[in-house]
Amino acid sequence: MPRYAMAIDLSLCVGCAACAVACKMENEVPPGVYNLWIREREVGTYPDLWVEFRPEQCLHCENPPCVPVCPTGASYQTEEGLVLVDPRKCIACGACIAACPYDARYLHPAGHVSKCTFCAHRIAQGRLPACVETCPTLCRTFGDLDDPESPVSKALKEAGRMDVLRPELGTRPKLFYLNAPSKKGLTREKEVRHD
Amino acid sequence: MTEFYGLPNAGEFWHWTNLLHFILVGLAGGMALLTGLLHLKGHREARRYTLWTLVLIALDLFVLWAESPARFRFTHVWLFLTFHPASPIWWGSWGLALSFVSAGLLYLGKGPGRPLALALLAFSLVALAYPGMALAVNLNRPLWNALMAGLFPLTALVLGLGVAALLKSPWALYPLRVLLGASLLLAFLYPLTLPLEARGHLWEESGVLYGLFLALGLGAFWKEGLAPWAALLAAAGLRALLVAVGQWQGLGL
Structure with missing residues (x-):
């Protein structure tokens, strides 16, 4: 059984938001809510100043805190490690x-909670998530963490630096940020490396 | 400076209707516990309290249903068709539903009285405990720390006893003041248990209101006539305020 994960090389991300647009279109995300967004932050002071772009979305945690609190089982984790919501x-x-x-x-206007699914419907067809397929700088990689030849495993192996968000909470995210130009806001956690 | 293309879904997700539920469930749970105790003691006021319990639980369940965006999809049936003991809300649903059933049977005089009263007592404890647990399990929200698991049951009992005092039950005043005192002590200590950033947020967002509710609670020790109202307002206010302001995540992302 594959264990899906995504990596985003922040040194390649230019903040064009093509991924966010592709996600909106693919998943018919209603106005005002987002499966995916880009955090844009000025870092440093002139002349050592740069802009950091960081796409953010559901991290499909290995230990997702959202799943056990659900009283009806609508939030669940698949065998492939995807964290999904059953609107029914x-x-x-x-x-x-x-x-x-x-x-x-977020709360979908149709009356249920929704979020990024890693485009589970596309994965089932053997396709890549829309955000990965769309990225013009190829900063996103996706695949099976347990397959050493998968693009995501290779990207994690080759990365100079790897971070996840809020590792102190023990959620074990499966969205990895690679080669972050600044350390601000990211926490290095080498032990989550799945190689 | 941080800007976004698209926005993280960081807004308030529980609104005033949810805050109302957190107050009503405290009232209902507190009254259910008192009702169970009164039935066990064979108190003459038991039947009147049973009716109050039924009304308050029904009101709370109605508010929950009415505010739910899923109210016409009838997905709530899954609460009772699935087994999710790790979810405080699952426990709360069963606690409230079974409290209602056992209180209903007690009111109608159907079934064995003592076992039903014991059952009501047990189910009411679940209903009392689950709101605080539902908050405390969120380790990502620093204002909802483990103290919620103590403060919410205590304030729920204060709410129940406050109603009892308003119903002119003379036995209610002493435990009301004791439990309110314990609640206020916890609420007074609560900011000291928070990380510095969270304490600052509590102060900025609701410092004045928080202080006002604490002061209002102290009013219950001043005059007997004021005690029920002061206790009710302080307990209800603290519960709603902690739910509202605690939604802040303190994202250091």
Whole structure:
């Protein structure tokens, strides 16, 4: 069984937001809410000044805090490690939104919670998530963490530096940030490397 | 400076209707516990309290249903068709539903009285405990720390006893003041248990209101006539305020 993960090389991300647009289109995300967004931050002071772009979305944690708090089982984790929401079971109580440390979940106007699915419907067809396929700088890689030949495993192996968000919470995210130009806001955690 | 293309879904996710639920569930749970105790003691006021319990639980369940964006999809049935003991809300749903059933049977005089009263007592404890647990499990939200698991049951009991005092039950005043005192002590110590950043946020967002609710609670020790109202307002205010302001995540992302 594959164990899907994504890596984003921040040294390649130019903040064009093509991934965010592709996600909106592919998943028909309603206005005002987002499966994916770009954090843009000025770092440093002139003349040592640069802009850091960081795409953010559901991190499909290995230990997702949003799943156990769900009272109906609408939030669940697949065998491939995807964290998904079954809208037919969701009562929109907001417990999973409260539990998510990354603000990745939102209330869909249709009356259920929603979020990034790593484009599970595309993966099932053997295709890449829309954001990965769209990225013009190829900063995103996706694949099976347990397959050493998968693009994501290779990217993690070759990266000079790897970070995950809020590792102190023990969620073990499967969205990795590679080669972050600044250390601000990211926490290095080599032990989460799955190689 | 941080800007976004698209926005993280970092806004408030529990609104005033949810805050109302956190107050009503405290009232309902507190009253259910008192009702169970009164039935066990064979108190003459037990039947009147049973009706209050039924009304408050029904009101809380109605608010929950009415505010739910899924109210016409009827997905709530899954609460009772699945087994999710790791979820405080799952426990709360069963606690409230079974409290309602056992209180209903007690009111109608159907079934064995003592076992039903014991059952009501047990289910009401679940209903009392789950809101605080539902907050405390969120390790990512620094304002909802482990103290919530103590403060919410205590304030729920204060709410129940406050209603009892308003119903002119003379036995309610002493435990009301004791439990309110314990609640206020916890609430007073609470900011000291927070990380510095979270304490600053609490102070900036609701420092004045928080202080006001604490002061209001102290009013319950001043005059007997004021005690029920002061206790009710302080307990309800603290519960709503902690839910509202605690949604802040303190994202150091």
